Each structure stands twice: as C-alpha cells, then as structure tokens.
Amino acid sequence: MLRIRKDDDEAIAHSLQLPQISFLIKKKTNMRIGGFQKLTLIDFPGTIATTVFTVGCSFRCPFCHNPELVIRSQFPALNKLEEEFFQHLEKRKGRLEGVCITGGEPTIQPDIIEFIKKIKAMGYKVKLDSNGTRPDVLRRIIKEKLVDFIAMDIKHSPKKYSIATGLTTDIARIKMSVIMIMQSGVPYEFRTTVVPGIHSEDDFLKIAKWIKGAKAYYLQEYREMRTINPNMKKITSGKTLDLEKIKKSIENNFDICGIRENN
Template identity: 30%
Template structure:
C-alpha cells in the first residue's frame, strides 16, 4: 500500500492528440479503481500497482513545458488518490490545462477540484442505466455518479458524457433510456458512445460484442449520439 501511495501512477502516455479535444497532451494512468466494470480493458491498471512517483512525472512535465498543452488524469480512477488536489495544483501552476477522466463516484472530490479551479475539461463515464449499473460495474455508485453529473451541469467548463457499449451488457433500449435520462437532466449536446474493444483482455471474459448502433435513431433534438470506434 505504501508503494502504491508513493508511486500512484501505473504508466505514462507521453503524447496524444486524441484524448483532449483540439489539444496536445500526455496521459497519466493512475493505478486502482473502485469499480470492476465487466468490459474494462485496463485490468492491469485497475488491479495493478503504481510504478511512477509524481516527482518523476513532474520532472517529465518540466521537460514538456511549451511543447504540450494539457495533462490528462486517467486510470483506473484518478480522483481516488488521496493527494490528487495537490498533484493537480502543481500541474496547473506549470501552465498546463487539466482534463479529468472519471467514473463519477467521488462528487465531493470533484466539487473541491472545481472550487479551486483546477480542472479545464471533464470526461464523465455513464456506465449504465440504474437498473443495470450494479451488475455492470460491480459497485453501488450510481447515486454518486448522478450527483457528479448534476454538479457538472451547473459548471461553465466544458465536459463530455460517454458510454462504453457491449451488446451483451447494454441493449438499444438501455441506451435510449440513458439518453432520456440525460434529457430529463437538461443535458444537451454530444453524447459519446465508444464500442467495446473485441479481442483484448478484460476484467470479465465476455463474448464478442456486436458493435452496431444506429446513432441517428438514438439521437434526439437536443442530444446527438457521436460514435467513437
């Protein structure tokens, strides 16, 4: 446990143009997660230990000042880390934009990050409708997810909502229910669906997903389904 605290980061992606919209970034993959999503394709990160200290990451970021625009905090679940506010504050002071990838299970921590103006972009995972949330995530954090969503709907910084789709776990009716839920929350804009990655190791052994979604059929006047393959 001490090792995981002193070295919270499982790995580093030094450069990406895909994970922060219209920005160059690196990704910090934090070890550990409080969910066990059946389709998770990062079991080594969720179940593994960290290997990089934040001091080493700060050294790397110093060498990338004026070369990268942003730092993406991902995982696992990055906001689980007890020193996450301090770590992000140091990155912000270096002049980087900060994006948080989160499952929404810790709304109080997200509130603190927002209160301190430490986040510039958020990607919130909408795992499943309430009826299937526990079976898919192996957790009972649906209410926490909803609180985080409510929080984000009140803020002025950009954010996105996204769902990973596996045909054995979510039916088209489930996706329609999720869109309806977002509409009732007065969410408007793009809702991103990303297909399950077939032929990769996952937390649970799943059959191949029939990755076919009719985005136009699921979209509404206020919410547009955007597919990320």
C-alpha cells in the same frame, strides 16, 4: 513560541508577497501512477497533451481492458513514475499544452487535488476522466477551478448500473456527479462503451432520457481484448449492436452525439 506548520507555507508566501508557484511545485504528493503516455492528440480534445494513468478503481467493470490499473494483485510495483512524469512536463514546456488524468479512477487517490494543483502551477491545462463515484472530490475540483475539461463515463442506464460496474453501485452519487458536471460551466462530455451482451438498444434510450440536455455524449466501440472478466468473449459472442442506429435514436437529446470507433 510561534509554531509554523509545513502547510502554512502558502500563507507565508502571500504575507511576504512572494510567488506561490514554487511552493506548489515542491509540495510532495504520493500518487500511485501506472504509467504515462508522453504524447496524445486524441485524449484531450483540441489539446496537445500527455496522458497519465492512475492506479486503483472503485469499479470492476467486466469489460475493462486495464486490469493492471484496477486489480490490486496486478498493480505495478511502487516506482518513481510520478517524479519522471513531472520531469517530462518540465522538459516539454512550450510544446505540450495539457495533461489528461485517467485511470483507474483518479478521484479515489488521496493526493489528487494537490497533484492537479502541481500540474496547473506549471501552466498546463488539465482534463479529468472520472466514473463519477466521488462527487465530493469533483465538487472541490470544480469549485477551485482546477480542470479545463471533464469526461465522465456513463456505464449503463440507472437501474442496470451494477451490471456494467461489477459491483453494487450507489447510483445517487453517480447522478449527483452528472448534475454537478452539467451545471459546472466546465467543458465536458459523457461517454459509454457499448458492449454487446451488457447493453441493449433500449438501455441507450434510458440513458438519453437520464442525461438529456448534455452538451456532448459519445458512444464508444467496445474492444475485444484482455479484460477483467476473462469470460467476456462468451458474453459478447454472436451479439452485435448497431452504433449508428443507436446514435440516430438518441442524438436529439444532446448538442453533440458521436461515435468513437476502435481504430
């Protein structure tokens, strides 16, 4: 007896010369979503987009201002946000142009590949924000041409990475992701949230040396607000870093080097 698996539907569609888009859209995914911002003109450069926030992260950055997406005890309850998210995309066809997928860390979600495929099947461009801890997932996403823009956080200089991530970090995986992104042919940027007390001016010279030749690198102003580490105010108290000075000291290493202020 011929047995047909559910995941054979795309192959069947191909053999019958049927469009595959409907199969992609109907294929069920199980993403943990903490919420989505219906409209952003900032998160996805040059694109009118929606930003979706995934739950769970492979880091515990003390200065992270989204603990509800990182700390398991603060995760939102299981909900129908994924269904609502796709309903929103369906309703906004012709008005929205893209989706920014951020977190948390999207690449640790088991269904991230199929999730992106569903978005792409609807005709949207995709920007992926990542911390680079899953180069294996990034490799597949790049190889299958599933993203139109990648933004990767550079947390610290290589030898001090764990200071910024709050966990012992496999820097080899981070470096692998950096190289892969730079060689991908996909538009990208690297960015670092500049945190007084966590970073020094010298750290950025080391970062610039590490990712020298990158197309775009941004220094992001730290926001003093609710953080994973409740003692961050003590860590940053009385300390400042001059972002303009740092920018001038490293900008020759990149095609674009900019500052993103906290407005």
